[in-house]
Amino acid sequence: MSAPLHVAGLRGGHAERDVLRGVDLVVGRGEWVALLGANGSGKSTLLDACVGRLRPRAGTIHVAGHALAGDGVAAKRSLGYAIAAERLPPLLSARECLAVQAAAKQLAAIDAEVLQLAEALGLTPWLDEAVATMSYGTRQKLGVLLALLGEPALVVLDETFNGLDPASGLLLKRHLRERVDAGRAGVLLATHALDIAEHWADRVALLHEGCVLHCWERGELAALRKGGGLEVALAQRLAAARA
Amino acid sequence: MRWRSDSEERETEMRNESSGRPRRVEANGVRHVHSFLASHAFFLAPSANPILLAWRFERRRRVRQFFARRARAGTLLALIGVFAGIAAVALGQRLRGDAAALVALLPAHLLSLAVAATLVATSAIVHGRRHAERQWATAWLASAPIAARDMRAALRRRLAARWLPAAVVVLVLLAAAGTVGAVTVAAPIGAVALGFAGGAVIGWYAGGRAAHAPSVATLPRLRQARHEHAFEVTLTALGRWPFAQLRAALAPRVHAQIVGAALVGMPMGIPAHVVVLALLLIATALGATALLNAQLAVIPRAADWLRATPLASGRFTLALCRRALAGQLVAGACGALLLAALGVAPVRALALAAAWLAWVLTATACALARRHRTGPLRVELVAYAALLLALTATLPAALAFLLPALWWRDGRRMRAA
Structure with missing residues (x-):
């Protein structure tokens, strides 16, 4: 079975500036990959390219075996992207957002599991309210629910846990972990929260100046938890790269 | 030390x-x-107002970015040159013909002229001030310790920079029309100038309340009953979005003021049914324009949201624009009927309605091309150029002025969204 995400030699950016300078990254099924990096290192740009929001200048992106450039519709059918809270349609209700997203993915119905998650996250009272009236955290929850519609092989999250209350954050992390452990999806999460990367991810990739500088595998992460932690290791790697 | x-x-x-x-x-x-910034007067020269300074930097950067792409700038300048030439020639011809008679009518309708100018200026200043204040409320400098006096000064300068040149152009054109038509236009120029000045003052004092109104309170009530417990999988909410945007953006008080002032400005002796028809026509035009604005604001947001889904462009376009375009069709038909009822030749009325619909279609297509599939700007330029050429060849010369202005405005609105 093809990996949910396979990125090779990716170059691209905004306007004339190359933010990504040859990124190679694989997210396997049943794998949670956390993407770390300093501000401006290209995390969000990489995610934008992976979900088809940004056209790369060079390189290939395959989602569940489908080339994003050649077979975009099939690739996007296997993809769930948690859109940023401020980019959600402000005048539609949460229910309408779910309906439109499900129709866009050509689903027959909204997944019962997603509705259960909405209930558990306390989103049900907000279903008929306009997005503009929701708090930042509530909108973040809605963004994740939209991403999880249609059993995507790849779930792409950009700083999704920012603004979530601790209980909701834990619930969501457990849900994602269950999906990953069941081999139903691969998760790519760009974040600055080292605790999530250290305790929940299977692999941590460090992006520096548009390239993957280092990857910590599961065993290395376990060793780091016993030692100085990911924070120190990250700082050392970045210092060495800058030197 | x-x-x-x-x-x-x-x-x-x-x-x-x-x-x-x-x-x-x-x-x-x-x-x-x-104020750290204020202490660096040499850096801020000639103005120490931080808002003005930020706007100046933004403007400079935009101009630089625009001219960095020489091909784009060259094409646009060439297009502007071509259309300005066409417009000048066409206007000259019209002024030598029928328009001379039209100019001769102006001195007899000074009150109407003044009211029309007041309306235009009031609307421009009200909208300009509200827009700027809404932008300001979420801007990065909103929490900076800037005095209200400085903010008002910045707003005044911004509005003056935007609208004063337009007012001067109108007055110069009026003066030119008087020269060509050999008619004394001093009184009409005075009336229009007075109307502009009065409208600007009224607009300034009437337009400054939006910042205090909570934006959430103005949101339209969503239809809940039908979807109480159901989870339909449908794109129909996309089609409703432009109308929800329209309802959120409506300013009934301002529109009532416009209609009221239009009533006052109607020359005496006009039959009541003509007044009613004219008011209906104004309302139709306002509604159609507001709907187009709403659609242009919604398209980029919807495209941004749904770009990462497998939704095909055709389905996206149909779902998002079908209802709004049907609304425009109804507005166009109503407008044509009203124009015909007001005595305009049916063919001319239909031509005007068709021109508006062509404009709506072109603006919508360009917004879709620009945002949904990152279409190149060349396509947009070619589309607008073709439309403008077609319309200026068939409709009065006024379109040559009106349409580039609309193009500029629509483009700005899309970029802002």
């Missing part, structure tokens, strides 16, 4: 205040410069 005593500090502060230099504030023994 010797630290000055407290009394010396206070003296310095008083001297600074009396000389208009930046004020120092003492707090808990720590010296704070009241």
